[in-house]
Amino acid sequence: MIPVDILLKFNAIKKEFKKDEIIFSENNIARNYYQIDSGIVKMNNYNDDGKEFIQGVFYKGQCFGEPPLFIDVNYPANAVTLADSSIYILPKQQLFELLEIHSDIHLEITKNLAKRLYYKAIIASEISSQEPAHRILRFFDYLKNDVYKVSGKFSLKIDYTRQQISDILGLRVETVIRTIKQLEKQGAVKIEKRKVYR
Known part of the structure; x- marks a missing residue:
């Protein structure tokens, strides 16, 4: 930064x-x-x-x-x-x-704060209204597109535990585990050696 x-x-x-x-x-x-x-x-x-x-x-x-x-x-x-x-x-x-x-650094910090506010608004909306699969994919895509800025299928390894994902998204850890397995069957994520890729 x-x-x-x-x-x-x-x-x-x-x-x-x-x-x-x-x-x-x-x-x-x-x-x-x-x-x-x-x-x-x-x-x-x-x-x-x-x-x-x-x-x-x-x-x-x-x-x-x-x-x-x-x-x-x-x-x-x-x-x-x-x-x-x-x-x-x-x-x-x-x-x-x-x-x-x-002033250039000041502007970058302002942009960074704005991105975080936007992310919090998105997550708040997801938690209040969306299905677990939608919440999880939206979170993964935020990490992929906005945090790490990588492209390509399964190019991002999700460095969060299932427990951390549940804590961030307001889900039960059992729901996160079950939903990620369903997403793998649908081809939305890949699981390799217990690590999730999006």
Whole structure:
């Protein structure tokens, strides 16, 4: 998202996190910009029954947790590593100084936030009204076309567990497993060594 040389110029630090380590917690004050150098990070919440809801999953080169920086609110979710991760951290004030100088980066961050809002609107619509197969394929196609930008049949390996897919889409894990098997029979996905390809 932000070129590394520019991050470093504005005094970003790179910090290493172990798998399952909490980067920040829901309701913490938003103080920093985070950008992934390597690894995977999820943002999640838990309901009163302890069921996890995954707000999003972020990969190398992506940033996360930045919306609260712009509106002075606390984090609405937790950020937790899904693998050992290396993350650039830039304090809020330095981020704002960087954006004042680099209007092109400011525009890219705005576009990125707009894409996320669009995705959230699509997922909210899918969860409220569509069948499980439709929800799952829509999610996979979002990853394929908008996140990874790859083309070709079965060119994208879905790096989410069945449990994570169920948590993101508001489905039971049993429903996700059954539906993915049905989608394979229909030729919409391929399963190879328990990995799903779209």
